[in-house]
Amino acid sequence: xxxxxxxxxxxxxxxxxxxxxxxxxxxxxxxxxxxxxxxxxxxxxxxxxxxxxxxxxxxxxxxxxxxxxxxxxxxxxxxxxxxxxxxxxxxxxxxxxxxxxxxxxxxxxxxxxxxxxxxxxxxxxxxxxxxxxxxxxxxxxxxxxxxxxxxxxxxxxxxxxxxxxxxxxxxxxxxxxxxxxxxxxxxxxxxxxxxxxxxxxxxxxxxxxxxxxxxxxxxxxxxxxxxxxxxxxxxxxxxxxxxxxxxxxxx
Numbered sequence: 633x634x635x636x637x638x639x640x641x642x643x644x645x646x647x648x649x650x651x652x653x654x655x656x657x658x659x660x661x662x663x664x665x666x667x668x669x670x671x672x673x674x675x676x677x678x679x680x681x682x683x684x685x686x687x688x689x690x691x692x693x694x695x696x697x698x699x700x701x702x703x704x705x706x707x708x709x710x711x712x713x714x715x716x717x718x719x720x721x722x723x724x725x726x727x728x729x730x731x732x733x734x735x736x737x738x739x740x741x742x743x744x745x746x747x748x749x750x751x752x753x754x755x756x757x758x759x760x761x762x763x764x765x766x767x768x769x770x771x772x773x774x775x776x777x778x779x780x781x782x783x784x785x786x787x788x789x790x791x792x793x794x795x796x797x798x799x800x801x802x803x804x805x806x807x808x809x810x811x812x813x814x815x816x817x818x819x820x821x822x823x824x825x826x827x828x829x830x831x832x833x834x835x836x837x838x839x840x841x842x843x844x845x846x847x848x849x850x851x852x853x854x855x856x857x858x859x860x861x862x863x864x865x866x867x868x869x870x871x872x873x874x875x876x877x878x879x880x881x882x883x
Contacts, residue, residue, distance in 0.1 A: 705787050706881045712736035714877040716753055717768040725769060728752040729781075738879070739786045742771065746779040763797050763873065765843045770875035778870045780861040783877070784821040788854035791880040792817070793847040798862065800869030802836045810834045810842040811862050811869040817848055817855035827853040831863070842869075854882050 706712070712735050714721045721735035728749035732741045744750035754772040756763070763770075773779065792815070800807045810833045819825035827850050834842025848858070862872055 706737050708881060709883045710736070710881045712738045712879050712881075714740055714879075715768065715875065716770060723753045723769065725753050725755055725758060728774075738881075740877070740879075741784045743782050743784075744779050745782075746775060749774055750779050751781060761797075761799070761873070762840045763843060764840055765795060766797065766873070766875050768875075770873050772873050773871045776871055778862055778864070780859050781874070782823075782857065782859050784857045785879065786856075788856055788882060789850070789879045790852075790854055790882040791847070791849045792858060792877065793845060793879075794860075794877045795843070795845050795875045796832070796834065797841050797843045797873045798834050798869040799841050799871040799873070802838075802842070807867050807869060809865070810836050810844075811865055813844070813846060813872060814861055814863055815846055815848050816859045816861075817850060818857040818859070819853070819855055821856050823857055823859070827855045850882075852882075 714733055714735055716723045716733070719735060721733050723731065723733055729747050729751045730741065730743035731753075732739055734740075742751065751771050751773055753769050755769045756766075759772060771781070773781075794815075796813050798811050798813065800811060802808070802810075812831050812833050814829060814831045816829045817827045819827050828848065830846055830848035832844050832846040834844035836842045860872075860874070862869055
């Protein structure tokens with residue numbers, strides 16, 4: 633047999649025998665099975681316990697406090713003067729109705745059905761009227777036709793007095809009896825609930841217009857509005873002027 637052929641046949645067999653002997657020399661023990669590493673154990677972490685909300689003492693929203701009505705009215709028996717000259721009652725000349733004037737904590741609103749500008753604040757410097765009992769500024773009727781003056785107050789009153797003049801002439805062919813001025817008082821500013829009336833006539837003079845004063849006392853029935861007007865007579869006056877309006881709160 634040729635050497636090459638022998639080598640190809642017997643060398644592999646010899647290698648196999650040597651390998652088997654080596655295995656036998658190892659005691660015939662199989663190599664330990666490789667342990668597949670255990671998957672890491674996932675430790676379940678308990679969710680953090682949210683502490684129960686602390687329940688404090690029940691809070692009750694207090695109801696809106698009912699504040700007792702505060703009396704803002706003037707003290708009983710208080711006298712307030714509207715002279716259109718001094719203090720808060722001073723009103724610039726030329727100011728026309730409707731207008732509001734505040735004096736001594738009391739507000740009076742002057743108006744007329746013939747507004748605007750049925751009455752205005754004037755003085756001798758603007759009218760040149762000879763009115764001896766008047767001084768400084770006064771409330772003057774602008775139109776020459778008859779019209780009423782309404783005065784409303786923001787607090788109840790018990791008494792009102794005022795100075796007036798009627799622009800009329802006396803003598804032959806003129807007014808023989810002075811025209812009467814009338815005041816009507818009402819319980820509310822709407823002009824309902826009449827509480828009484830008062831009337832007065834001016835004193836005639838050869839050199840001046842008739843001047844006079846008028847007083848109204850409610851007799852225990854407070855009022856918040858007055859309407860002042862010249863009563864109709866023929867012949868008679870149609871224009872009047874007022875000053876020094878004095879009011880008194882109920883006692």
